[in-house]
Amino acid sequence: MAEVISVSALNQYVKTLLDANDLLFDLALRGEIANFVQNARSGHCYFSLRDETSSVKAVMFRSDARRLGFRPEEGMKVIVRCRATLYERDGAFQVYVNDMFPDGIGSAQLAFEQLKAKLDREGLFAAERKKPLPRFPKCIGLVTSKTGAALQDIRNVIGRRWPAVRLLLCPVSVQGFEAADEIAAAIDRLDKSGQVDEIIVARGGGSREDLWVFNAERIARAASRCKTPLISAIGHEIDFTILDFVADQRAPTPSAAAELAVPDRAEFSRKLCNLEENIHISIQNRLSLCYNRLDETVQPLSRQNMQAQLAGRQQQLEAVSGQLQTAAQKKQQDAGLRLRHAAALAATLNPYGVLARGYALVQDEKGRICAPDALREGQKMTLCGAVNRIHCTVDAVEGPNESTQEL
Numbered sequence: 001m002a003e004v005i006s007v008s009a010l011n012q013y014v015k016t017l018l019d020a021n022d023l024l025f026d027l028a029l030r031g032e033i034a035n036f037v038q039n040a041r042s043g044h045c046y047f048s049l050r051d052e053t054s055s056v057k058a059v060m061f062r063s064d065a066r067r068l069g070f071r072p073e074e075g076m077k078v079i080v081r082c083r084a085t086l087y088e089r090d091g092a093f094q095v096y097v098n099d100m101f102p103d104g105i106g107s108a109q110l111a112f113e114q115l116k117a118k119l120d121r122e123g124l125f126a127a128e129r130k131k132p133l134p135r136f137p138k139c140i141g142l143v144t145s146k147t148g149a150a151l152q153d154i155r156n157v158i159g160r161r162w163p164a165v166r167l168l169l170c171p172v173s174v175q176g177f178e179a180a181d182e183i184a185a186a187i188d189r190l191d192k193s194g195q196v197d198e199i200i201v202a203r204g205g206g207s208r209e210d211l212w213v214f215n216a217e218r219i220a221r222a223a224s225r226c227k228t229p230l231i232s233a234i235g236h237e238i239d240f241t242i243l244d245f246v247a248d249q250r251a252p253t254p255s256a257a258a259e260l261a262v263p264d265r266a267e268f269s270r271k272l273c274n275l276e277e278n279i280h281i282s283i284q285n286r287l288s289l290c291y292n293r294l295d296e297t298v299q300p301l302s303r304q305n306m307q308a309q310l311a312g313r314q315q316q317l318e319a320v321s322g323q324l325q326t327a328a329q330k331k332q333q334d335a336g337l338r339l340r341h342a343a344a345l346a347a348t349l350n351p352y353g354v355l356a357r358g359y360a361l362v363q364d365e366k367g368r369i370c371a372p373d374a375l376r377e378g379q380k381m382t383l384c385g386a387v388n389r390i391h392c393t394v395d396a397v398e399g400p401n402e403s404t405q406e407l
Contacts, residue, residue, distance in 0.1 A: 007091070015086040018093075024084040029095065030103055031056075033076045038065070045072065049080065049095070057094035058082065064098050067218060070111030077103040101212065108208065112215055115242055119217075124224045124246050131229045131248045133260065134197045139166040140261055141196035141228070143186040146171035150202040150233070150254035157258035165262055168196055174203040180216035187222040187230070198261055199226065201243060202233040202254040214241035223247055233257030355386040 005013075018024055031049030038045045043062030048055045058080065072078065079102075082095040102108040119125065140158070144150050146169060158165060170190055172182040183201065190199050201223070203211065213219075214234050223230055223246040232243045237252035244250040251257035347353060355361065361384040364370050375381060375394050383390040 008088070011086060011088040011091045014091075015088055018085045027082050027084060027095070028079060029056075029082055030079050031077070033072055033074060033078060036072055036074055045097075047072070049078075056084075057092060058097050059094060060097040060100065068100060070102060070114045072100065073110070076110070079103045108212060112242070115215065115217055115220075116245065119220055119242065119246065124220060129224075131227075133229045133231070133249060135263065137165055137197035137262060139168055139196045141190035141193075141199040142167055142169045142202065143172055143183060143190065143199060144169075144202040144254070145174045148174065148204055150204040153204075153253075153255045154200065154202060154258045157255050158262055161259065161264045161266075162262035163265075168193075175206070175210050175213055179213040180218055183213070184216070184218045184222035187219070187226055191226045191228045196228055198229040198231065200231045200233060200254075200257050200261060201247070202257055203235065204254065205236045205239070208239075211235050211239055211241060214243045217242075219243055220246045231257045231260055352386065355384070358385075360385045360390075 029049060031051055034048040034050050034055065036045065036047040043065060045060040045065045047058050047060075049058050050056075078100050080095070080097045081099040082097045084093070084095050086093055102111040123129065142151065142154060144154075151169070155167065158167065168190070170186040172186050173179040174183075187199060187201065190196050201214075201219075203214065211234055214232075220242045223232075223243055229248045231249045231251055232241070232247035233251040233254045233256065234241050234243060235253075249260055251260050351361075361369055362372055362375070363382040363384060364375075365380045365382075367382075370381075375397060377394050377397050379394045381392050381394060383392060
């Protein structure tokens with residue numbers, strides 16, 4: 001008889017068997033979503049994956065669900081990355097989903113439009129967020145496969161156009177489940193390194209499914225927070241991904257991205273040649289102008305012209321010199337006449353001239369000039385003539401009536 005065990009022991013044993021199977025630990029499962037429910041409080045998603053004949057329960061926890069680039073809907077065909085195990089409490093076989101991708105053109109297009117509208121509302125596509133590309137980059141970061149044709153195309157174009165630039169490759173997978181995380185991490189790593197002036201995220205052509213990884217929201221977020229100018233070069237000209245809308249510049253091909261990233265040395269060489277030619281022409285024109293002006297200046301400075309000009313100026317100088325001499329003589333004569341008039345006037349006011357005519361000055365004993373009316377009898381006085389001084393004593397002072405006699 002078989003050993004009796006509990007239900008818990010059975011469920012635990014089956015769960016252990018399932019968890020020990022490496023094949024079940026990392027599955028890529030294709031199916032159609034049914035009975036999708038997202039818990040409003042926890043954020044966990046509960047649904048079933050089904051095909052034509054079977055279904056399996058699935059759980060996607062909030063930490064994984066919030067990274068989805070689209071909104072799962074009933075009946076949508078998807079591919080999930082998951083692990084299969086047993087939920088012990090209910091004995092339910094189910095899968096735990098880590099990541100989810102739309103499967104098929106209809107589902108993929110719906111997811112694409114949903115994510116595009118979401119990021120557009122957040123402003124990730126706004127023109128004012130676009131950073132200009134550097135004109136002369138010194139180092140360019142490349143996010144692409146190290147074995148793909150895109151890397152070789154970029155190397156060839158940059159080597160031809162601007163070989164002085166340095167390329168820093170951050171190799172990644174460009175398709176598959178791991179690719180989105182690798183690409184987002186590579187963008188962050190190059191941006192934070194501070195070594196690159198711009199970044200090119202590139203992948204060669206492929207099917208819509210091959211390019212779908214570049215529609216991942218995590219890549220769009222990494223490109224949005226990147227402070228280094230970023231060029232998206234995914235697929236061919238007709239291919240568009242979410243990264244193209246977020247990037248600072250979209251290139252239709254990896255080769256076109258290389259052309260956008262660096263200047264063309266041949267074009268700059270032509271510009272320099274044209275500039276050099278224009279400089280030579282400008283110099284020749286200036287020299288011709290200077291020669292013409294020199295000729296115009298030399299002619300008036302010829303010996304004959306200079307002698308004629310000097311003779312004319314000499315005549316002017318002699319005329320002016322004669323005028324100055326005449327004016328100086330006249331001023332001298334006028335000044336002498338004024339001086340003689342002043343001397344004559346001063347002579348009439350000279351008191352010694354009066355004394356020379358026989359008059360005398362009367363001074364008291366203190367030497368002060370006084371009028372005769374001021375003298376008193378017995379007072380000493382001095383009479384000053386033109387030559388001599390006479391000391392006298394006043395014997396008497398007579399008034400005008402006393403000296404007058406009547407007939």
